[in-house]
Amino acid sequence: MGQNNIMKYTPSALAARLPNGTPDHIRRLFAAVPRHRFLTDVMWGPGFTRYDRTSDPEAWTRAVYTDQALTTQLDDGHEGGRLMPSSSSSAPTVMARMLAAADLAPTHRVLEVGTGTGYNAALLCQMLGSSQVTTVEIDATVAETARSALFTHGAHPTVLTGDGEAAAGDLLGYDRVIATCSVSRVPAVWLRRMRGRGRIVTPWAPTPGSPNGALAVLDTTATTAEGRFEGALAFMWARGQRDPGGTPPPHQGIEAQSTERVQGDPRVPWLDGEEALLLSLLMPHWAFGMGMEEGGTDPYVWVTSTSADPGWARLHADGRVEQGGGRRLVDEAAGAWDVWQRWDRPAVADFGLTVDLEKGLQTVWVHGPQHALWSTPR
Numbered sequence: 585m586g587q588n589n590i591m592k593y594t595p596s597a598l599a600a601r602l603p604n605g606t607p608d609h610i611r612r613l614f615a616a617v618p619r620h621r622f623l624t625d626v627m628w629g630p631g632f633t634r635y636d637r638t639s640d641p642e643a644w645t646r647a648v649y650t651d652q653a654l655t656t657q658l659d660d661g662h663e664g665g666r667l668m669p670s671s672s673s674s675a676p677t678v679m680a681r682m683l684a685a686a687d688l689a690p691t692h693r694v695l696e697v698g699t700g701t702g703y704n705a706a707l708l709c710q711m712l713g714s715s716q717v718t719t720v721e722i723d724a725t726v727a728e729t730a731r732s733a734l735f736t737h738g739a740h741p742t743v744l745t746g747d748g749e750a751a752a753g754d755l756l757g758y759d760r761v762i763a764t765c766s767v768s769r770v771p772a773v774w775l776r777r778m779r780g781r782g783r784i785v786t787p788w789a790p791t792p793g794s795p796n797g798a799l800a801v802l803d804t805t806a807t808t809a810e811g812r813f814e815g816a817l818a819f820m821w822a823r824g825q826r827d828p829g830g831t832p833p834p835h836q837g838i839e840a841q842s843t844e845r846v847q848g849d850p851r852v853p854w855l856d857g858e859e860a861l862l863l864s865l866l867m868p869h870w871a872f873g874m875g876m877e878e879g880g881t882d883p884y885v886w887v888t889s890t891s892a893d894p895g896w897a898r899l900h901a902d903g904r905v906e907q908g909g910g911r912r913l914v915d916e917a918a919g920a921w922d923v924w925q926r927w928d929r930p931a932v933a934d935f936g937l938t939v940d941l942e943k944g945l946q947t948v949w950v951h952g953p954q955h956a957l958w959s960t961p962r
Contacts, residue, residue: 593649595619601651602680610680613707620648622703622733623673628655632667651677656701660823661725669820671726673701674764678817683707685801685814686760686785692716693757695777697748697786698764698822702730702739708762709739717741718758720748722823749773749824758782765822768792769962770802770809770939770946778804783811787819788937789864790948791871791890792826796861800937810953812936816861832875833888835896840906850899851885853917858932865935865948866920868958870913887913927951 599615625637629647635654637644647654653675659665688694694708699721708717719741721727727745734741748763749771757779763786774784782804789797798813820826853859854872864870869891874883875898882901889895895911898904905914924930930950938947939962947959 593645595649598649598651598676603677606680607684609711610683613683613710614676614680616710617703617706617737619673619676619703620645621737622701622706622730623648623654624656624701624729627673628658628669629653651675653678657723657726660723671700671723672820673703674819679704679707681814681817682762682785682799683711685799686762686783688712688760692759693779694718694760694762695720695748695758695774696762696764697774698722699727699730699743700764702734702737702743704762704764705730705741705743706734706737706739709734709741714740718744720744720746722747747824749822760785763787763822764819766797766819767822767825769825770800770937772941772962775804775807775809775939775941778806781805784809787817788813789818790868791864792821796857796864798861798865798932798935802937802939807941809939810936812934813865813932815932816858818857832873832886833871833896835888835908836875836886838908840898841908842912843904843906845903846905847903849901850903850905850914851901853921854885854887854899861932862924863917863920865932865950866924866957867916868948868960889913 595618596615599611602611602614627635629635629652635644635647653672655669655672657671658667658669660670688711690712692712693716694712696705696708696719699705699719705717705719721730724745727743731743750773758777759779759782761774761784766787766789768789768791784802784804786800787797788800797818799815799817800811801814802809802811853863869889870887871890872885872887875886876883885899887897889911893911895909895913897913898906907914935948935950938953944961945959946962947956949956
């Protein structure tokens with residue numbers, strides 16, 4: 585790699601490319617911690633582009649010091665799987681966003697849930713000191729690899745192998761929990777391990793397995809966690825909460841109870857990431873995917889109810905909308921969009937979440953906790 589290329593792909597160059605508005609103290613962390621020390625020799629970027637350090641070290645280094653998420657494990661490390669990403673190094677811009685949202689102070693003790701490569705734990709150690717950082721990883725192989733990388737780098741946080749939704753570290757208590765995996769149920773143990781008032785920063789989505797989520801920034805008391813969503817954010821799911829499948833629901837292929845044809849493509853709101861996220865905040869308890877009719881050329885979108893009230897829909901590129909079951913999901917969605925318009929089109933950041941351990945509820949609200957939209961048992 586030539587000298588000019590070397591200068592482009594360094595920790596300092598990566599730090600300089602973080603977005604305007606990134607706090608200076610966060611930017612300095614990325615300049616001080618070399619990302620390449622924590623990445624695997626083989627990894628995958630967006631579009632499943634494969635990078636191999638041995639066969640093409642220049643492309644590998646370029647990928648490391650570009651602002652992108654890099655997958656470092658597939659199928660939980662098992663051979664012959666579906667090639668589903670199961671561990672990664674998050675995009676540096678996203679990492680910086682979450683570190684800033686945590687509002688860290690030098691005295692804070694931090695629990696990171698999802699060690700992954702160890703890079704984020706190294707950034708936390710750089711800021712707070714190794715003794716202030718505990719990181720827990722459910723995958724033993726991933727945990728050991730991260731532990732070794734951290735040791736080589738000179739960082740020595742407490743690295744635990746276990747389920748961060750259950751054990752969540754030692755008993756001394758934390759001021760911050762930063763999760764690097766998505767959840768739909770905020771684990772009670774994250775609140776119970778806080779010492780006094782604290783903050784949880786976690787990717788969150790309304791439905792397990794949903795590809796659309798938001799960054800939840802929740803301030804805690806002994807029994808509650810509450811705060812707004814700071815924009816859209818999608819992460820790999822916590823292994824205890826991820827969707828086990830991906831197959832269409834049982835209604836596929838059965839005759840619809842109602843069929844209508846609409847103007848335009850009815851699939852669009854369900855496939856646009858931000859619109860689908862807003863819809864999931866307005867209208868709970870649904871999941872969706874894509875299927876193909878026999879002899880078809882365009883996939884349809886299927887939507888199914890995940891509540892006790894069954895319902896389903898199929899939406900086709902030619903404008904056909906098929907529905908069945910007691911819950912008419914497309915009609916319900918249209919009503920939700922009407923309400924959203926009347927509320928002056930609130931953005932994702934206008935919504936928030938309250939977790940109440942005493943009531944056993946998670947509640948989504950808009951424009952403040954006094955305006956509850958819906959609740960689910962937590």
